Amino acid sequence: xxSRPRDDDPTLGELSEGEILRAILARTAxxxxxxxxxxxxxxxxxxxxxxxxxxxxxxxHGPDFRLAWSSGYDLGWKAAAVNLADVAAMGARPTALLxxxxxxxxxxxxxxxxxADGFREACAALAPGCAVVGGDLTVSDVLTVAVTALGDLEGxxxxxRSGARIGDVVAVAGELGHAAQGLAVLFGRFREGDxxxxxxxxxxAAGESAALAAQLRPSPPIGLGPFAATxxxxxxxDISDGLALDARRMAAASEVTIALDSASLGEDPLRxxxxxxDHALLATFPAGIxxxxxxxxxxxAPRGEHDLLVDGAPADVSGWxxxxxWDSTSG
Amino acid sequence: xxSRPRDDDPTLGELSEGEILRAILARTAxxxxxxxxxxxxxxxxxxxxxxxxxxxxxxxHGPDFRLAWSSGYDLGWKAAAVNLADVAAMGARPTALLxxxxxxxxxxxxxxxxxADGFREACAALAPGCAVVGGDLTVSDVLTVAVTALGDLEGxxxxxRSGARIGDVVAVAGELGHAAQGLAVLFGRFREGDxxxxxxxxxxAAGESAALAAQLRPSPPIGLGPFAATxxxxxxxDISDGLALDARRMAAASEVTIALDSASLGEDPLRxxxxxxDHALLATFPAGIxxxxxxxxxxxAPRGEHDLLVDGAPADVSGWxxxxxWDSTSG
Numbered sequence: 324x325x326s327r328p329r330d331d332d333p334t335l336g337e338l339s340e341g342e343i344l345r346a347i348l349a350r351t352a353x354x355x356x357x358x359x360x361x362x363x364x365x366x367x368x369x370x371x372x373x374x375x376x377x378x379x380x381x382x383x384h385g386p387d388f389r390l391a392w393s394s395g396y397d398l399g400w401k402a403a404a405v406n407l408a409d410v411a412a413m414g415a416r417p418t419a420l421l422x423x424x425x426x427x428x429x430x431x432x433x434x435x436x437x438x439a440d441g442f443r444e445a446c447a448a449l450a451p452g453c454a455v456v457g458g459d460l461t462v463s464d465v466l467t468v469a470v471t472a473l474g475d476l477e478g479x480x481x482x483x484r485s486g487a488r489i490g491d492v493v494a495v496a497g498e499l500g501h502a503a504q505g506l507a508v509l510f511g512r513f514r515e516g517d518x519x520x521x522x523x524x525x526x527x528a529a530g531e532s533a534a535l536a537a538q539l540r541p542s543p544p545i546g547l548g549p550f551a552a553t554x555x556x557x558x559x560x561d562i563s564d565g566l567a568l569d570a571r572r573m574a575a576a577s578e579v580t581i582a583l584d585s586a587s588l589g590e591d592p593l594r595x596x597x598x599x600x601d602h603a604l605l606a607t608f609p610a611g612i613x614x615x616x617x618x619x620x621x622x623x624a625p626r627g628e629h630d631l632l633v634d635g636a637p638a639d640v641s642g643w644x645x646x647x648x649w650d651s652t653s654g
Numbered sequence: 655x656x657s658r659p660r661d662d663d664p665t666l667g668e669l670s671e672g673e674i675l676r677a678i679l680a681r682t683a684x685x686x687x688x689x690x691x692x693x694x695x696x697x698x699x700x701x702x703x704x705x706x707x708x709x710x711x712x713x714x715h716g717p718d719f720r721l722a723w724s725s726g727y728d729l730g731w732k733a734a735a736v737n738l739a740d741v742a743a744m745g746a747r748p749t750a751l752l753x754x755x756x757x758x759x760x761x762x763x764x765x766x767x768x769x770a771d772g773f774r775e776a777c778a779a780l781a782p783g784c785a786v787v788g789g790d791l792t793v794s795d796v797l798t799v800a801v802t803a804l805g806d807l808e809g810x811x812x813x814x815r816s817g818a819r820i821g822d823v824v825a826v827a828g829e830l831g832h833a834a835q836g837l838a839v840l841f842g843r844f845r846e847g848d849x850x851x852x853x854x855x856x857x858x859a860a861g862e863s864a865a866l867a868a869q870l871r872p873s874p875p876i877g878l879g880p881f882a883a884t885x886x887x888x889x890x891x892d893i894s895d896g897l898a899l900d901a902r903r904m905a906a907a908s909e910v911t912i913a914l915d916s917a918s919l920g921e922d923p924l925r926x927x928x929x930x931x932d933h934a935l936l937a938t939f940p941a942g943i944x945x946x947x948x949x950x951x952x953x954x955a956p957r958g959e960h961d962l963l964v965d966g967a968p969a970d971v972s973g974w975x976x977x978x979x980w981d982s983t984s985g
Contacts, residue, residue, distance in 0.1 A: 358705055358812070359744075359812055359814060362907075363744065363814050363816075363891070364709060364743040364815070364890075364891050364892055365707045365708055365709035365741055365743070365744045365746070365803075365805070366707070367705050367706070367707050367708075367807070367812045368705060368706050368708060369705055370701035370703075370706045373700065373701055373702055374689055374699060374701050375698070375701045375706040376696045376697070377696055377697050377698075377750065377752055377788060377802070377804060378695060378697065378752070378788060379752040379753075379754045379789060380754070381754045381756055383792045383793065383794045383798075385793075385794070385795070386792060386794070387792065408695075409695040409696045410695075410696055413695055413696045419708065421709070421710040421802055423710045423711070423712045423754070423800040423802075425712055425714050425796075425798055425800075456708070457708060457709060457710060458710060459711050459712050459800075461712050461713075461714045461717060461718065462714065462716075462717045463714045463717070463798060465756075465795055465798075467794060467796075467798055467800075469712065469754040469798075471708070471752055471754075473706065473708060474696070476698070481690055481694075481698050484695070485694075560695050
């Protein structure tokens with residue numbers, strides 16, 4: 324390795340892969356379910372139920388986040404949270420994350436260190452016992468964070484999105500529409516022309532700060548996933564693309580119609596229906612069962628002409644995604 | 655969804671996510687260990703041993719492959735193979751792949767379909783019973799394939815890289831140096847200036863064709879990983895960065911010195927020592943044990959001044975990686 328100029332916060336291009344990995348691993352080491360952790364060809368994770376729940380989700384700079392708005396810590400936290408939510412939505416407890424990072428050479432080491440901090444603290448806060456057990460580091464012009472989350476069902480049957488039964492109640496745990504509100508604040512207030520500019524925290528109202536946090540560092544109710552499964556949830560999924568779109572998917576998979584009551588959707592029902600990225604849990608339970616942390620928002624009806632009814636009428640609300648038309652040439 | 659012009663091979667930007675996923679899933683559906691496959695929040699995979707082996711490895715356009723040289727089929731095959739090799743190197747049998755694709759909008763559907771074919775056929779050929787059970791699709795300017803592979807130990811203890819013992823024999827299964835030879839053919843013969851150009855198969859000698867196949871569609875001896883573990887391997891790893899570098903890593907982790915015999919390394923020992931990406935299996939066995947498929951290349955000695963000796967002398971051979979200085983501005 325040739326000698327090279329170093330400063331307090333070198334770029335990744337100035338460091339060896341080993342140096343970068345050591346900096347990351349020093350920050351992600353936690354007590355875990357891993358029987359063998361980072362450093363070998365593969366990790367080995369306990370799967371006492373005799374099965375493993377596995378999901379993968381990727382955040383790409385541009386379509387999924389902007390560096391002007393998200394810190395390294397935010398990015399690590401969110402990449403962990405969205406994957407943990409998918410494990411929880413099966414009724415499983417998250418046990419391990421694998422993180423594949425593709426990083427530009429001009430990224431600073433401090434950014435990656437804070438990314439590792441975000442992963443660690445999201446696991447500790449949302450899914451205690453889960454930790455980063457492995458990963459991969461490559462070079463790319465586009466910062467990309469691909470995460471795989473594993474989980475254990477602890478003897479429970481997995482809760483799919485296809486099990487909703489006529490007469491069940493429809494319930495949610497977690498926020499609805501806050502992440503979309505946060506995204507609207509970013510797009511509406513923190514751009515100059517087409518370019519994102521850093522958030523001025525002093526310029527935010529209290530509700531805006533909470534909405535931004537929901538967008539940048541979401542805190543889905545991970546622990547309520549296994550809890551709902553134990554309580555008898557018949558179907559469950561996490562709401563990533565908006566309640567309306569995801570409730571439709573559950574209804575179609577279950578061959579039922581889901582009927583929602585807008586009065587149960589908070590002060591802005593349209594935002595609750597359309598806004599994505601909250602990663603709240605949508606679940607159905609047999610009538611009479613409602614675990615703490617869940618609130619009823621509707622009922623499961625026999626399959627009719629429409630997948631989804633809101634206040635008895637077909638709902639014409641699609642998931643809302645201002646990133647969809649991301650164009651790298653315009654920022 | 656607005657109507658749009660279609661042709662026989664649309665770009666991904668002309669298709670919805672659902673259309674692309676249906677095209678992929680139609681090609682990756684295989685009999686699998688999955689209790690729940692694609693289509694829910696997460697997959698559920700059998701883990702009868704009560705633990706799961708998990709590893710992730712990413713291929714990024716530029717540093718890891720060039721579209722001028724690799725077809726979609728090649729890319730899917732290689733992305734599967736390199737991850738399967740990491741599972742096998744723990745002594746586990748691969749059970750499932752999760753594939754996170756980040757794709758440019760101008761990529762053609764046929765490319766992604768052939769990518770799916772490559773994943774399916776690599777699993778069928780190298781690790782029967784393993785299949786793609788889940789994934790993720792996002793947009794990126796840089797084509798990126800992040801794969802997670804899972805495996806089951808079938809009751810065996812995992813074989814780490816740190817278990818080599820003094821007196822063990824050092825053995826390999828699989829090719830050494832062929833993938834590097836293939837890369838040298840690509841860099842030496844199929845560029846114009848700095849730009850890669852498509853391979854002219856008619857211009858290749860027989861040995862060159864085999865070397866190119868080893869580089870573009872490697873076939874590591876996946877089945878020999880579990881076999882070596884059953885036979886009593888004390889340490890094992892896959893050779894991704896060249897025999898010399900990876901043998902050093904095994905020696906350091908095991909706190910021994912590995913002594914290789916260059917006469918056992920084929921007709922070009924230097925290429926065998928330095929060339930990466932073959933994903934052969936490097937293993938140590940107690941003296942007197944050598945499973946079919948492995949050949950002895952050295953012995954484990956007490957830890958000395960050097961991690962690695964070749965013919966009794968310190969080996970000054972580093973892994974060879976012409977991609978390391980990839981610069982997207984020069985191609």
